[in-house]
Amino acid sequence: MKKWVRGIYLPLILLFLYLPIVVLIVQSFNAGVSRARWEGFSLRWYKELFASPQIMRALYVTLSIAVLASIFATILGTLAAIGINSMGKKASSAMLTLTNIPMTMPDIVTGISLMLLFIFTKVSRGYFTMLLAHVTFNTPYVILSVMPKLREMNKYSYEAALDLGATPSYALRHVILPSIFPGITTGALLSFTLSLDDFTISYFTTSPLVQNLSTLIYSEARKGIKPTMNALSALMFVALLILLLVVNRRTSADHK
Amino acid sequence: MNLSPFGIGLIVFSGVLFVFLIAYGFKVHHGMHRSIFSSPYTVWMILFTVVPLFLIGYYAFTDVNGKFTLENFANFWDSNREMKRQLIGMGFSLEEMGMTARGSVNVDTLVYSLKMAFGCTVICLLLGYPAALLIADRKFKLGPTIIILFIIPMWMNFLLRTIAWMSLLEDNGLINSLMTRLGLPKLKLMYNTRAVLLGMVYNYLPFMVFPIYNALSKQDVRLSEAAQDLGANNFLTFWRVVFPLSMPGIVSGITMVFMPSVTTFFIPRVLGGGNTEMFGDLIERTFLTADNWNVGSALSLLMMVLILMSISLLRKVDPEGEGGSFV
Amino acid sequence: MKKSKITIIILILLVPLLFFLITKLVDSKKPEVTEAPQATATATVQATEIPQAQEVVNVFNWEDYIDPAALKLFTEETGIKVNYMNFTTNEDMMVQVRTSEGAFDIVFPSDYCVERLLAEDLLLPIAPEKVPYVSGLMDWLKNPSYDANNAHSIPYMWGTVGVLYDTTRVQGDVNSWSVVFSEDNKGEVFMLDSIRDSMGVALKYLGYGMNTRDPMELKAATDLLIAQKEAGIVKAYQVDETKDKMVAGEGVVAVMWSGDAQYAINLNENLAYSIPEEGSNVWVDAMVIPRSAQNVDNALTFINFMCRPDIAQMNVEYISYSTPIQEVVDTLGEEYQNNVAQNPSQEDIDRCEFFHDIHDFLEVYNTLWAQVKNAKAQ
DSSP: OHHHHHHHHHHHHHHHHHHHHHHHHHHTTBSSSOTTOOOOBOOHHHHHHHTOHHHHHHHHHHHHHHHHHHHHHHHHHHHHHHHHHTSOHHHHHHHHHHHHHHHHSOHHHHHHHHHHHHHHTTOOOSHHHHHHHHHHHHHHHHHHHHHHHHHHSOHHHHHHHHHTTOOHHHHIIIIIHHHHHHHHHHHHHHHHHHHHHOOHHHHHHSOTTSOOHHHHHHHHTTTOOOHHHHHHHHHHHHHHHHHHHHHHHHHHHHHO | OOOOHHHHHHHHHHHHHHHHHHHHTTOOOHHHHHHGGGHHHHHHHIIIIIHHHHHHHHHHTBOTTSOBOSHHHHHHHOTTHHHHHHHHHTTOOHHHHTOOOOOOHHHHHHHHHHHHHHHHHHHHHHHHHHHHHHHHOTTOTTHHHHHHHHHGGGGSOHHHHHHHHHHHHSTTSHHHHHHHHTTOOOOOOSSSHHHHHHHHHHHHHHHHHHHHHHHHHTSOHHHHHHHHHTTOOHHHHIIIIIHHHTHHHHHHHHHHHHHHHHTOOSHHHHTSTTSSOOHHHHHHIIIIISOOHHHHHHHHHHHHHHHHHHHHHHHHHSTTOGGGOOO | OHHHHHHHHHHHHHHHHHHHHHHHHHHHSOOOOSOOOOSSOOSSOOOOOOOSSOEEEEEEEETTOSOHHHHHHHHHHHOEEEEEEEESSHHHHHHHHHHOTTSOSEEOOBHHHHHHHHHTTOBOOOOGGGOGGGGGBOGGGSSOTTSGGGSSEEEEEEEEEEEEEETTTOOSOTTSTHHHHOGGGTTOEEEESOHHHHHHHHHHHTTOOTTOOOHHHHHHHHHHHHHHHHTTOEEEEESSSHHHHHHHTOOSEEEEEHHHHHHHHHHOTTEEEEOOTTOOBEEEEEEEOBTTOSOHHHHHHHHHHHHSHHHHHHHHHHHOSBOOBHHHHHHHOHHHHTOTTTSOOHHHHHHOBOOOOOGGGHHHHHHHHHHHHHOOOO
């Protein structure tokens, strides 16, 4: 019975999730410029995509910030989680509340508050400040991904390793990190996802010269978002799909 | 004071050093040494979260001239308050103009946003839990692959996805074109609350499914098996064993959906046709269009406090704080 | 044990340092923003010596608001590289201009924002002798009420606010604003999600001015808009999405900017545009030079270039708004000249007014607009 339910329910949900994506991709092949009128099949937007330095630059900014911010947030967050885990009840509870604050702040408040900070300290906004902002909102998610794994871990393995003669850094690398590794990867993945699609915070913490994809698309909204953006999204989608499925195949093959 | 990035780097550097030195003085037991790992993070948070928040607080508690005031918060309860104050200041008589009424715009909008966020969370839970349950089933070989398929849409640009929904839901959109083809009456799928809710659920569903899936997939199968051995049927096993154990995942999912959905701001404009504002739109309009950073900051602080309160309430349900479990 | 403790500590401290080093490197590698001038020579241009120390001009404008070919031509002729940056709304632009000193050499604000920038003393005066092509402006734009004698701004594009309607389905008199307030078009009206524009329409319909500071008039306009919303006449309040929706036939009548209307008309022959009798808004997007601009001479060269008839023609053909250069209008021929969306008659223009800066009254406008947004269809 379960197989039947699964066979109907899951495809329905996936249909729901992918319907707009399909629409998006199909519209990238529209010969006309308006999404309201289909004027035939064409690859013109794909050609325009590769001929547009502006879009390529925005893509570079988006991807590089997502990767860099995820790396730094993961390092910062993992270390923080390890630290918090070994604190007393009061201190760790205070730290976790601190961690929660960025998550409760709406994007626009985070964005504007950081902009105020940069104006106040006279740091000119640009790539660097956008990166700082991304690390700031990503790290709490890393911490929240790693913490449960830390709690699960046997409290005394670290001590045991030290008693057996391991140095703290050895114990860190070979005892703690391996057992929390799934948490770290989830945190990194989450950071990457959040950075990739962020608009509001990026908008306020960067300069108009340095645009990521989201701010570029938003600025096109007034004149009308050209299907070039759809073409870009379609390509990204295909690329990511292949990448993730390949990685997934590999890891499940390993587990076997 | 002109701070270059290196200047900041230096400050952080010294800050961390400072913290370390203090911690080192604490030589108590092994655990204490590890806690200094979190000191870079502490410094980071102070610099980039606490200080900016104080700046917002500064705007919230002052007026245009920098004087301390609580007026900005009063504006929340009577959205006409600032306007009335200015009109009186300009010499107009409110009574003569018939403009003495209190405005409930801010309160209404917040209530609406909370309702929508609540609705969105509930729907995500109702739709997401069964999905997670089905995917996490150990016997389901495709499980790990399918869960990946849930993440990928989140990597497509949010604006483009929402606009694609427009093409689907419009009165002459794809769905209604299909309806007409089939000889069925057209549906009013857009420019209303339904559409906004759909857009929100679409956006946040993966955030609900993922943590629940993680909580379920790491459950010890033997517990369910034991329950079955003891004579429980499928339903009882689920209700008394599986479901309670998946609570951390549910709490995590609710947290990741409810909080951001209160502050949604693009979806009501595009799918709701701008007919009803949500609090995120309102704050944006206050900051940018009305150029009123004082009231904007006050409203933002109010909203944050509200959200923080609801999260602490949730924490009471999940005392161990394992609510953040994704893995 | 001691040695490894130190290792850990050094590692922790190294992370932030490494972090700043890497990002500083990336930051100094600022991405170039303009299309590099093509090697292919153009027939008309004499080969200009492109200087080694690259001259730059930083332009802050709406997205896709200048023909890329025109920008390329500019760089070829003058050797000045164009850094083109976009903003999304006038309000965003104001925030950026106020908080980014020295970042922009030319900005393209709308008329009332020119006033505001002027009031905040953020603009440099523009000497007419430095921009000779300015003499080609249409007469009525030579001394606009938002900036006397164009002392600080030069018009780039202009347009109107009017009614875009579906000729096959619209009910009522399309030459009056009553068509958007009429029950006959119930549920099929698109209004602009913009305080000034929507309040402006209501004010004009009631016979008042669009820049009024009379609370009673504003209240009347607000009540009208609320009544319109509660009667279910409005389908949606949109800004950017309306033109595609009208192309798709989603609505019967819409309040729109002339450029967007032209876009829609080009794609759907059932649509037409009118400027109501009661009057409407005429707007100008102008070029200004911020006080903190770093390349003032290049900015002046750019402004002058934009006013050159052949360039102005390229631009108006690219973006379908209205050109302020008289000669271009004459060159473009009958189709352009008779098109009310692109070239309204002098009578049409005289019925319209500019938006002026009402910063001191903004709170009143905003609060009343919030009431409209909060009203619910019954």
